[in-house]
Amino acid sequence: MLARKGFHSARVSEIARAAGVADGTIYLYFKSKEDILISLFEGHVGQLNQELRQSVAALPDTSARVAHIVRCQVGSLRRQRELAEVLSVTLRQSNRFLRQFAAPTFSEYLDIVAEVIADGQRRGEVREDISPLVVARALFGALDGLILTWALGRSPAGRLERAALQVAEVFIQGLRPPATS
Amino acid sequence: MLARKGFHSARVSEIARAAGVADGTIYLYFKSKEDILISLFEGHVGQLNQELRQSVAALPDTSARVAHIVRCQVGSLRRQRELAEVLSVTLRQSNRFLRQFAAPTFSEYLDIVAEVIADGQRRGEVREDISPLVVARALFGALDGLILTWALGRSPAGRLERAALQVAEVFIQGLRPPATS
Amino acid sequence: MLARKGFHSARVSEIARAAGVADGTIYLYFKSKEDILISLFEGHVGQLNQELRQSVAALPDTSARVAHIVRCQVGSLRRQRELAEVLSVTLRQSNRFLRQFAAPTFSEYLDIVAEVIADGQRRGEVREDISPLVVARALFGALDGLILTWALGRSPAGRLERAALQVAEVFIQGLRPPATS
Amino acid sequence: MLARKGFHSARVSEIARAAGVADGTIYLYFKSKEDILISLFEGHVGQLNQELRQSVAALPDTSARVAHIVRCQVGSLRRQRELAEVLSVTLRQSNRFLRQFAAPTFSEYLDIVAEVIADGQRRGEVREDISPLVVARALFGALDGLILTWALGRSPAGRLERAALQVAEVFIQGLRPPATS
DNA sequence: TATGAATGAGTATTCATTCAT
DNA sequence: CATGAATGAATACTCATTCAT
Numbered sequence: 001m002l003a004r005k006g007f008h009s010a011r012v013s014e015i016a017r018a019a020g021v022a023d024g025t026i027y028l029y030f031k032s033k034e035d036i037l038i039s040l041f042e043g044h045v046g047q048l049n050q051e052l053r054q055s056v057a058a059l060p061d062t063s064a065r066v067a068h069i070v071r072c073q074v075g076s077l078r079r080q081r082e083l084a085e086v087l088s089v090t091l092r093q094s095n096r097f098l099r100q101f102a103a104p105t106f107s108e109y110l111d112i113v114a115e116v117i118a119d120g121q122r123r124g125e126v127r128e129d130i131s132p133l134v135v136a137r138a139l140f141g142a143l144d145g146l147i148l149t150w151a152l153g154r155s156p157a158g159r160l161e162r163a164a165l166q167v168a169e170v171f172i173q174g175l176r177p178p179a180t181s
Numbered sequence: 182m183l184a185r186k187g188f189h190s191a192r193v194s195e196i197a198r199a200a201g202v203a204d205g206t207i208y209l210y211f212k213s214k215e216d217i218l219i220s221l222f223e224g225h226v227g228q229l230n231q232e233l234r235q236s237v238a239a240l241p242d243t244s245a246r247v248a249h250i251v252r253c254q255v256g257s258l259r260r261q262r263e264l265a266e267v268l269s270v271t272l273r274q275s276n277r278f279l280r281q282f283a284a285p286t287f288s289e290y291l292d293i294v295a296e297v298i299a300d301g302q303r304r305g306e307v308r309e310d311i312s313p314l315v316v317a318r319a320l321f322g323a324l325d326g327l328i329l330t331w332a333l334g335r336s337p338a339g340r341l342e343r344a345a346l347q348v349a350e351v352f353i354q355g356l357r358p359p360a361t362s
Numbered sequence: 363m364l365a366r367k368g369f370h371s372a373r374v375s376e377i378a379r380a381a382g383v384a385d386g387t388i389y390l391y392f393k394s395k396e397d398i399l400i401s402l403f404e405g406h407v408g409q410l411n412q413e414l415r416q417s418v419a420a421l422p423d424t425s426a427r428v429a430h431i432v433r434c435q436v437g438s439l440r441r442q443r444e445l446a447e448v449l450s451v452t453l454r455q456s457n458r459f460l461r462q463f464a465a466p467t468f469s470e471y472l473d474i475v476a477e478v479i480a481d482g483q484r485r486g487e488v489r490e491d492i493s494p495l496v497v498a499r500a501l502f503g504a505l506d507g508l509i510l511t512w513a514l515g516r517s518p519a520g521r522l523e524r525a526a527l528q529v530a531e532v533f534i535q536g537l538r539p540p541a542t543s
Numbered sequence: 544m545l546a547r548k549g550f551h552s553a554r555v556s557e558i559a560r561a562a563g564v565a566d567g568t569i570y571l572y573f574k575s576k577e578d579i580l581i582s583l584f585e586g587h588v589g590q591l592n593q594e595l596r597q598s599v600a601a602l603p604d605t606s607a608r609v610a611h612i613v614r615c616q617v618g619s620l621r622r623q624r625e626l627a628e629v630l631s632v633t634l635r636q637s638n639r640f641l642r643q644f645a646a647p648t649f650s651e652y653l654d655i656v657a658e659v660i661a662d663g664q665r666r667g668e669v670r671e672d673i674s675p676l677v678v679a680r681a682l683f684g685a686l687d688g689l690i691l692t693w694a695l696g697r698s699p700a701g702r703l704e705r706a707a708l709q710v711a712e713v714f715i716q717g718l719r720p721p722a723t724s
Numbered sequence: 725t726a727t728g729a730a731t732g733a734g735t736a737t738t739c740a741t742t743c744a745t
Numbered sequence: 746c747a748t749g750a751a752t753g754a755a756t757a758c759t760c761a762t763t764c765a766t
Contacts, residue, residue, distance in 0.1 A: 532717035
């Protein structure tokens with residue numbers, strides 16, 4: 001709903017109808033229309049963060065971890081094209097949110113990814129000449145770019161996943177330390 | 182202006198004042214508020230496309246070309262943080278625009294990048310197991326992610342450029358065909 | 363309100379204030395500003411039509427019927443000078459309305475009057491050389507002319523009624539078949 | 544032009560284009576948009592008044608005079624359906640004008656007609672029990688009603704004229720003093 | 725006289741939010 | 746907890762008018 005119409009186009013009364021409640025009822029659960037969006041985001045990304053924290057450490061090396069991160073980020077959206085659009089597109093529609101873009105939840109996500117990279121550098125699995133945080137942002141952006149066009153288009157979910165894995169491989173290979181002879 | 186406030190938050194009268202004209206004058210040059218945004222986008226990306234077309238062919242190999250693309254995309258925004266925000270963030274606020282996301286100008290950009298990759302594959306400089314269009318989208322997204330956080334933050338332009346070059350290197354190395362012994 | 367200021371001059375917010383509700387509330391009951399006008403018209407003329415239908419048949423001859431029609435049309439407005447102005451003057455301010463001028467409700471009114479005349483012709487009470495519909499339009503127009511100047515002026519209601527009855531007599535006598543010796 | 548679109552819908556720039564001049568040029572000849580309308584009215588009705596003044600006195604009796612008035616009022620519009628609409632419909636769209644509805648030019652017209660009736664009463668050709676001014680207003684209104692529907696419809700001009708003559712006959716017969724045996 | 729680019733006051737309508745029930 | 750009728754602030758856009766040329 002939110003996604004099909006975009007956040008600014010979606011009317012609170014439509015959201016309410018879609019949820020099967022009256023307009024006013026929305027305000028028993030959310031402080032404002034914007035709060036609905038923030039809650040969606042925090043819920044989604046928060047869950048993703050939790051998932052990553054629990055699983056990443058168990059994986060043997062950076063390659064496996066990056067592949068896992070990609071699968072998680074993309075996989076969590078795979079079956080909910082609309083949510084994907086909400087998060088990829090619509091989130092950027094809220095000014096107040098934008099000012100919190102480096103907000104805890106999102107920063108946390110970036111930190112988790114950056115830590116994987118930094119750890120890879122310590123292990124000698126990742127080249128030293130790049131900033132872990134830059135990689136985190138670029139990886140997020142790259143997947144976001146895929147998700148955005150996928151969410152707006154009509155390609156099957158499988159195609160998104162395959163594209164994401166290709167991107168994962170580019171990053172994995174691209175992050176490896178240059179072979180020293 | 183548009184960028185500081187976001188597109189939906191910016192009032193036409195504010196845009197007019199910032200431009201030093203009366204409200205009505207805006208409508209002598211733009212069909213609607215949304216048209217202002219689209220014009221900005223078409224102008225910027227159109228120029229970028231033209232620039233790329235003219236220069237890419239002259240470059241010797243895919244590595245140089247990818248580095249060039251990155252420099253162009255990022256460099257064209259470097260001195261105009263606000264425009265960066267408009268294009269990276271705000272453009273996604275317009276529904277009509279979103280429906281034209283695969284619009285000529287943007288598609289053209291993707292095609293140019295994809296063609297560089299495809300050509301690289303024909304030359305044996307780029308691994309065959311990835312889709313050129315996927316690379317184009319991912320590269321765009323990765324840079325967009327950097328630009329977004331840069332535009333919203335307060336880092337100096339130099340930092341953006343350095344980050345972008347790191348991303349370029351990751352992609353360049355990541356795209357190389359796996360060494361076959 | 364509507365009448366004092368004219369339809370185009372009346373602001374929706376003024377109409378709302380006069381009605382003792384908030385601006386937005388108007389739109390719970392009317393589709394648009396123009397709809398307010400159309401509703402007024404349909405309500406007024408519709409009621410007039412109903413009244414005429416119920417009473418005309420019971421009257422013995424065409425003279426009585428014409429007199430009755432005049433009394434009804436004028437009488438229904440007598441105590442609402444402002445409504446008179448709305449209907450006589452302001453209705454002509456709406457283009458969309460004009461295109462529906464032959465709209466059901468008004469056509470119905472003309473048909474009722476025309477049928478009285480046509481029936482009079484069949485009974486031999488009305489001269490045959492005039493078109494019933496022309497009479498209907500002329501009678502409407504004549505009364506409308508009186509109502510218009512009355513509504514805009516400050517004459518007491520009684521004067522309007524007396525004038526209307528004079529017009530009724532002119533029509534009644536004017537419609538009689540010429541005496542055949 | 545003015546008529547096809549209505550006065551409120553017609554844009555000054557359209558009027559200018561139709562006249563083959565630039566927007567600003569209009570204001571060399573008219574004080575305001577409303578002034579265009581008033582000028583049209585004054586011009587048309589003023590000419591009608593002049594015409595009536597010159598010809599009415601020469602006619603032998605009230606019947607001939609009423610018939611002449613009708614022919615003049617309707618005839619002057621016959622070939623200009625659009626002007627008819629301007630005068631019949633559009634004039635009522637201007638508030639300032641409405642407040643001048645009893646304005647000199649229109650009052651003059653009513654006075655001319657009323658004087659014909661009053662003179663008829665003095666000659667014994669018109670019944671004494673009706674007010675000359677009421678007749679003037681009713682006659683104007685009756686013709687206005689015909690003209691309005693004619694201007695908005697698509698009937699040929701001849702039909703309007705025939706209808707007007709029927710109305711004239713109704714008035715002429717209706718105004719005659721009741722036969723006293 | 726004539727132009728037409730620029731103006732900026734003016735307003736219908738929407739829709740997030742509230743609160744009496 | 747839930748409702749949904751009522752609210753009223755907020756804003757893109759139009760178009761009559763002006764005036765420098």
